[in-house]
Amino acid sequence: MNTNFSPKKKLLQTKIVKRENISDLMIKIWVTKPPEYSFKPGQYCTLGVNGIERAYSIASSPDENLIELFVELVEEEEGGVLTPIIWDMKVGDIFTMRPKAKGIFQIKDQTLNNYLLISTVTGVVPYVSFARTYLQNNQDNMKFHILQGSSYVDEFGYFDELQKLSVVNNQNLNYVPTISRPNEKRNLSWEGSVGRVNLIVDQYIESNNLSPENTIVFACGNPDMIIDIQNNLEHKKGFTVIEERFWK
Numbered sequence: 001m002n003t004n005f006s007p008k009k010k011l012l013q014t015k016i017v018k019r020e021n022i023s024d025l026m027i028k029i030w031v032t033k034p035p036e037y038s039f040k041p042g043q044y045c046t047l048g049v050n051g052i053e054r055a056y057s058i059a060s061s062p063d064e065n066l067i068e069l070f071v072e073l074v075e076e077e078e079g080g081v082l083t084p085i086i087w088d089m090k091v092g093d094i095f096t097m098r099p100k101a102k103g104i105f106q107i108k109d110q111t112l113n114n115y116l117l118i119s120t121v122t123g124v125v126p127y128v129s130f131a132r133t134y135l136q137n138n139q140d141n142m143k144f145h146i147l148q149g150s151s152y153v154d155e156f157g158y159f160d161e162l163q164k165l166s167v168v169n170n171q172n173l174n175y176v177p178t179i180s181r182p183n184e185k186r187n188l189s190w191e192g193s194v195g196r197v198n199l200i201v202d203q204y205i206e207s208n209n210l211s212p213e214n215t216i217v218f219a220c221g222n223p224d225m226i227i228d229i230q231n232n233l234e235h236k237k238g239f240t241v242i243e244e245r246f247w248k
């Protein structure tokens with residue numbers, strides 16, 4: 001991530017007010033929004049502990065009082081630095097926060113018909129912010145197609161919320177969670193879509209009559225998924241693809 005930051009700018013502080021374990025490797029945390037802090041749907045905040053800073057996309061809509069995050073643990077043996085520290089943090093603990101939310105992973109044009117929003121696991125976070133913000137504002141023309149890939153059913157994080165929103169806003173939101181390891185014990189109850197998200201996308205595009213003329217594509221999360229989506233949808237099929245890679 002970009003670590004250019006003027007030391008003259010004061011870091012803000014933010015406190016954990018709620019924490020929810022989603023699975024062994026996933027948590028949601030809610031932190032206070034400093035009074036001077038603002039962000040746009042799709043942007044990320046930069047949190048730190050003892051000078052170790054990382055970017056986290058924001059699931060909240062800008063009018064919510066708290067900043068909601070969905071974080072995956074990268075274990076120390078796999079090179080994780082801040083997330084093992086976050087795993088030991090509890091309600092009341094403090095992060096530093098850079099004073100400005102960042103990121104151009106935003107919906108700039110709200111007049112399009114279809115927003116095909118492809119993600120792996122925590123990459124769904126900016127789309128949760130889009131859904132909370134734009135569906136609530138009744139942007140009737142905008143149809144969101146949220147595709148989320150995950151290894152396990154208990155890692156979607158926003159399954160209930162996105163399912164419910166897709167029922168209430170059935171003309172404006174379609175949510176397709178898909179799991180890549182259908183035969184594993186943890187997934188045996190699953191009756192939904194199976195296969196990696198980048199491999200189900202062609203079929204989805206065809207069945208929903210999406211074309212480069214009526215659709216913009218967003219891809220967020222795992223860089224391999226994003227590269228595959230760019231090669232397939234952008235280079236081969238001519239869609240515009242906007243991307244946010246969570247790591248290199």
Ligand SMILES: Cc1cc2nc3c(=O)[nH]c(=O)nc-3n(C[C@H](O)[C@H](O)[C@H](O)COP(=O)(O)OP(=O)(O)OC[C@H]3O[C@@H](n4cnc5c(N)ncnc54)[C@H](O)[C@@H]3O)c2cc1C
Nearest residue numbers: 054055056057070071072079080081082083122246247248
């Ligand atoms: C714009 C942006 C938004 C982000 N938003 C989120 C978010 O909403 N939720 C979230 O959990 N993370 C998000 N990340 C990743 C986050 O910034 C950290 O990299 C991540 O939490 C791991 O931090 P760490 O200090 O433990 O490990 P790091 O020192 O950051 O990384 C250690 C190693 O793990 C790799 N890595 C990082 N994340 C993952 C992962 N999820 N799976 C596998 N390997 C990984 C890194 O490339 C590196 O090789 C975002 C990153 C960016 C750039």
